[in-house]
Amino acid sequence: MSDIARRNQPPMDEPSSHRSPEGGGVGRFLLAAAIVLMLVAVAGATTWWMYSREPADPTSRPAPAASASQCPDADLTVAAAPEIAPVVQAAARTFNQDPSDKCGPIEVIAEEPAATAAASVKYDVWIPSSSAWVTLAGVRGAAYKIDGEPIARTPVILAAPAVLAAQLAPGGQTSWAKLTAGAASGQIPAVTMPDPQNNTIGMLSVYAVNKAMARTTPDAGIAQLRALTLRSRLTDATSNPAQLMTRLAGEWNANSVTSSVGVFATTEQQLKAYQASKHTVELKGAVPVDGLVEADYPFAIAHNNRDADLTERLRAAITKAALTRAGFRTTANPKAMPLAGDPQQLAAAAAMWSGYKSLTTQVLLLIDASGSMNQKITAPGGRSTTRAALLRQSGGIAAELFAEDTSVGMWFFGQPTPSSPAHVESVPFGPITSEVAGKTRREALGAAMARYRAADNSGTPLYQSVLDGVAEMQPKVRQGAVTLVVVLTDGVDGESTFKMSQAQFMQKLTAQQDPNRPVPVLSVGYGPDVDMKALNEMSAATGGAAFAATNPADLSSAIAKAFLAAHAPR
Missing domain, CATH: 3.40.190.10 (Periplasmic binding protein-like II)
Structure with a gap:
């Protein structure tokens, strides 16, 4: 479990066919996890959290158990995906001298491809339900060569x-x-x-x-x-x-x-x-x-195959007619x-x-609404837009990623006039499913992001907004939930009546921390002008992390890539 999580938890058709179906923390990578919450929060929401590690191949986690051999004296052993195994077994029985004998020269084991790919025992022939499994098994050292076109699809x-x-x-x-x-x-x-x-x-x-x-x-x-x-x-x-x-x-x-x-x-x-x-x-x-x-079904032969002639004869015995009767296709769909x-x-x-998991999340989103968000940028595809416009687009889409058991609120921070407050509440904090002015909170978030605008001359009261956000969320910390403040900014604290030095801010932030009510601050520096040193120190002091998104034109891709990376399984 991550440090943050731990601290917060004391066409419709009717085809016919012929047989019954057979079936077959955030870790130490805190930065990756922080990116997820920060960037998705930038886009408007997420309540999903993850126990992170480097992405791995599908056989790196526990796979279905490999099947044990029942015929140790067989000349050829074949592993076949469970749904096609009956066809292969019927073909293998044609080689038995005694049709009633369960064991003949060919043993066919029905086994899920993931189990075969992960097993230490290798077979003479393998018929998985996708050619991709053969290559993935090869990464692990299992040497199989696909012989010709797949036998079924x-x-x-x-x-x-x-x-x-x-x-x-x-x-x-x-x-x-x-x-x-x-x-x-x-x-x-x-x-x-x-x-x-x-x-x-x-x-x-x-x-x-x-x-x-x-x-x-x-x-x-x-x-x-x-x-x-x-x-x-x-x-x-x-x-x-x-x-x-x-x-x-x-x-x-x-x-x-x-x-x-x-x-x-x-x-x-x-x-x-x-x-x-x-x-x-x-x-x-x-x-x-x-x-x-x-799903294609390749006929893969092990490099140490014990009987090449018998293998070739088995493939010939698996007829197209038998495969068609079992509901398979024998030609590729163009x-x-x-x-x-x-x-x-x-x-x-x-x-x-597979590693995508959820924990109950309480999050306050702090979105920079200072004048610099109106800076012109080139968006993906070459179109001209602004940072604020790109944020509106991404936020409206990402708002759908909130889980049903999330509580969330959103503030916009900026000071367009000397008498303006440091921040305004755009969406009051509460359950995502509850109503706000006749709409669900999820709908309210989407609407708030759609109307998000930044005043041209607005200052950036970043530090005061973070202090207020942490103070707002501390009383809400509860057992079994992750409580966070997520902040997006494209600049540095300044040009407002709330301006303070970094030293003053860090002193106040440190004094504000309560080990019994931790509220990590996850921050993303959006654009080239942000003070990442200040964001890193701010987040580190609360048990959070910071991430730099230096190219605002890649915001959407950065959100998604970070979200995916942080949801890789341990």
């Missing part, structure tokens, strides 16, 4: 009980963007996805969501923030779709499960298998048109997106998504 789809599916995909069309908007607005009651570090559907879904969001905006940072909106709204981020369908197969009342199951990612093959059994709870599915990805050229990119995205 199946697209990743979004599935849901029929009533909800009609809402998600009217006219038989759906998209990741539509799912994200529905989840964020509460129109979709629940969304679940598998863990991308341990499940191919999860890994491919995360990749597809990020690609889909990139199509909605030319700004990469905003796209990442939108993808994280879906992650923040997941009801279950570790669900196994095959197990979920097994549960649904036993249900008799569709209405009783629609709200709890909601929408979930699965594959066309798994949905076909479910639909073929004519269960009471009807499921429908659609391929997201803005992010079509396929509309499917190619995966990242470097599978480590998939691994990094999977690690960040």
